Amino acid sequence: MVKGVSLQEMLDAREARASRQRQLLREYGKPLLSFTMNLAGPVKRGRLSDLLFRAMLESLGRTLGNALVYQERTDAASGLEALLVCALPAEELKALAVGLEEARPAGRLCDLDVLTPEGGVLSRESPRACLVCGGPAKVCARSRAHGLEAVQAAADALLRDFAAEYLSELAVDALIREVDLTPKPGLVDRCNTGAHRDMDLETFHRSARCLSPYFRQAVTLGLERRDCMAQLQRAGLRAERTMLEVTGGVNTHKGAVYAFGLILAALGSVLAEGGDLYVKAAALAAAALPPDTPDAAARMRYGAGGARGEALAGFPNARRAQRALRAGDGSLFPALLTLLSQVEDANLLRRGGEEGLAFVRGKAASILAGAPEEYVCRLRELDILCIEKNLSPGGSADLLALALLLDATRMIWGEP
Amino acid sequence: MELKKTAVAGTMESSDIMVTVEPRESGGIVLELTSSVMKQYGRRIERVIRETAAELGVEHALICAVDKGALDCTVRARVSAAIFRAAERENITWEVGK
Numbered sequence: 001m002v003k004g005v006s007l008q009e010m011l012d013a014r015e016a017r018a019s020r021q022r023q024l025l026r027e028y029g030k031p032l033l034s035f036t037m038n039l040a041g042p043v044k045r046g047r048l049s050d051l052l053f054r055a056m057l058e059s060l061g062r063t064l065g066n067a068l069v070y071q072e073r074t075d076a077a078s079g080l081e082a083l084l085v086c087a088l089p090a091e092e093l094k095a096l097a098v099g100l101e102e103a104r105p106a107g108r109l110c111d112l113d114v115l116t117p118e119g120g121v122l123s124r125e126s127p128r129a130c131l132v133c134g135g136p137a138k139v140c141a142r143s144r145a146h147g148l149e150a151v152q153a154a155a156d157a158l159l160r161d162f163a164a165e166y167l168s169e170l171a172v173d174a175l176i177r178e179v180d181l182t183p184k185p186g187l188v189d190r191c192n193t194g195a196h197r198d199m200d201l202e203t204f205h206r207s208a209r210c211l212s213p214y215f216r217q218a219v220t221l222g223l224e225r226r227d228c229m230a231q232l233q234r235a236g237l238r239a240e241r242t243m244l245e246v247t248g249g250v251n252t253h254k255g256a257v258y259a260f261g262l263i264l265a266a267l268g269s270v271l272a273e274g275g276d277l278y279v280k281a282a283a284l285a286a287a288a289l290p291p292d293t294p295d296a297a298a299r300m301r302y303g304a305g306g307a308r309g310e311a312l313a314g315f316p317n318a319r320r321a322q323r324a325l326r327a328g329d330g331s332l333f334p335a336l337l338t339l340l341s342q343v344e345d346a347n348l349l350r351r352g353g354e355e356g357l358a359f360v361r362g363k364a365a366s367i368l369a370g371a372p373e374e375y376v377c378r379l380r381e382l383d384i385l386c387i388e389k390n391l392s393p394g395g396s397a398d399l400l401a402l403a404l405l406l407d408a409t410r411m412i413w414g415e416p
Numbered sequence: 417m418e419l420k421k422t423a424v425a426g427t428m429e430s431s432d433i434m435v436t437v438e439p440r441e442s443g444g445i446v447l448e449l450t451s452s453v454m455k456q457y458g459r460r461i462e463r464v465i466r467e468t469a470a471e472l473g474v475e476h477a478l479i480c481a482v483d484k485g486a487l488d489c490t491v492r493a494r495v496s497a498a499i500f501r502a503a504e505r506e507n508i509t510w511e512v513g514k
Contacts, residue, residue: 011432011493018427036429113429121428138485141431142453 004042005078013078024085025119030069031090032115033097035060035082039109040141040151044079047271047412048159049109053080054411055166056100056110060084063096090114094122106162109155131155160223163271168215170408171260175208175253178401181332183379185340185360186386187397194383195351195392199250207243207252211260214239218261222268226280229265229287236261255307255398259318262311263405267412277413278314285311306346306395317343321403322410333375335403339396340364347394356391417473423501426486426494433486435465437498440476445469451483464488468495477502 005013017034024032035057037049060082061068070085086093097112108131114122130140131154140146179201182189193200217235221228239257244250266281285308310317317339324335341364348357363385367378386392406413419439426434430452440446445466451458461483468491469477479495486494 007489007493011426011490011497014427014429014432015425018429038430111430138430138452139456142457142485142487144487 003077005044009078013076017081020083021115022119024083025115025117028069028085029117030085030087031093031117033084033086033093034113034115035084036111037079037109038111039155041148045077047274048163050080051166051271051412052106052109052159052162057082059100063100090116090122098124104162104165106158109158160220163223163268164216164219167219167264167267167409168212171215171264171405172208172212174401174404174408175256176205177404178397179204181336183376183383184336184397185379185382186392187394195387195390199247199252203247203250204252206246210242210246211239211253211257214257215260215264218264219268222265223272226269226273227287229284232261232265232284233288255395256401258307259311259398259402260405263402267409270413278319282312282314306344315402318399318402318406321399322406325403325407332400333379334368336396336400337364337368337375339399340393341368343396343399345393345395347392352389352391356389359389360386360391360393417499417503419474419477419499419502420504421502423498425497425501428482428484430484431486431490433481433483433491433494435494435498436480437502438478439502440478442476444476445474446478448480449483452485461491464491465495468492469499472496472499474499
């Protein structure tokens with residue numbers, strides 16, 4: 001990961017890229033977007049810059065939509081690169097590329113070059129600013145005005161801020177996708193408020209959005225040091241207070257504050273130093289101050305029985321649900337049903353006792369074993385029954401949201 | 417070094433320089449240079465190019481260079497590569513000068 005490359009390797013990689021660009025321009029006769037990272041020094045790869053590259057490539061794909069004709073990627077020590085053939089006028093493509101580069105401060109570290117079908121390179125209208133002094137970048141780069149260390153430190157700060165912001169966005173998105181999933185038995189969804197009278201979809205959306213600063217903070221804490229549980233607990237307590245203010249005193253995401261905080265801090269730590277996400281998250285959970293300590297902050301996020309047990313065990317249920325998401329081919333229902341049929345949901349126990357828990361688990365297992373085409377219809381029936389029985393599997397809902405976050409971040413902790 | 421054909425090295429990416437070397441019978445080294453940092457570094461880049469050609473024993477050539485802010489070491493490596501290719505000695509490896 002930290003292997004440096006020689007100047008000659010860099011020069012060879014650029015010529016190979018230029019030759020492949022000419023080939024694609026000949027083959028397609030369309031404008032070409034060439035995406036590389038702009039990192040000073042001999043080390044051209046790192047977990048943080050790889051994350052930025054992948055995130056940027058993803059938003060490129062989304063922005064281009066059907067205009068993306070062909071795409072190829074190269075993963076080399078000399079840097080990640082992508083070539084995208086686009087069915088858009090070159091000027092339009094350049095405007096789009098500059099827009100994406102400027103959408104985030106870390107976009108400064110991305111080079112999105114646009115080549116015309118004739119092979120010319122469109123350059124940006126306003127020259128780039130130096131990372132260190134803000135002057136014209138090309139002059140500072142040529143003169144090595146600030147020394148490599150200062151440039152790398154500035155780039156690193158941008159990358160860390162990016163990681164915190166990006167993971168926080170993915171976390172909020174995971175919470176919103178979970179609550180929007182409809183139908184869910186007994187839970188708030190787009191159709192009804194389930195077995196709840198004090199909250200609705202809008203409450204959950206507001207609550208999810210207000211947690212974004214906390215999520216950013218959790219990632220940053222983990223990036224700074226792996227044993228950050230004391231700080232994380234304090235941040236979690238503040239986040240809970242904000243949540244209660246925003247929801248008018250309703251507990252929408254207490255479970256998510258706990259589990260997402262652990263996972264986001266552990267993701268930060270993986271980005272900083274590598275290692276296993278679940279070992280790190282479990283270690284953080286184990287380091288939590290117990291609730292009987294005088295420190296008031298500690299009393300909060302010790303984690304309720306089920307949630308804490310799940311964390312200490314390395315999130316076995318959330319991981320199972322994440323695998324179900326992978327296998328579900330875009331559908332969230334198999335993951336939801338897997339959780340409902342297996343999790344010892346504290347919320348179900350509280351409202352319905354052993355009987356309520358067994359009822360939901362049994363129904364969910366039967367639906368999961370049946371035909372996927374009937375999932376929606378049978379979940380709707382179960383929803384009505386849960387509302388009648390006043391049952392709400394909030395623990396499973398939290399784990400589904402967590403599985404969505406794990407799935408969205410698997411490039412960090414899973415497949416290389 | 418005897419040049420046999422026209423050859424190119426480098427790219428149009430930023431921090432790079434694209435160098436085309438064309439054999440000439442006479443007239444010394446004719447250099448056509450454009451650079452994104454012409455005002456600040458034009459003379460220096462020209463000096464590096466001429467020095468590299470001289471070191472490799474090239475007496476007559478047309479050298480076109482389009483510079484996008486390449487460092488001296490990159491300029492030297494690209495000029496050398498173009499000259500070696502023009503001399504059809506592509507397989508030769510060389511140390512990139514400091």
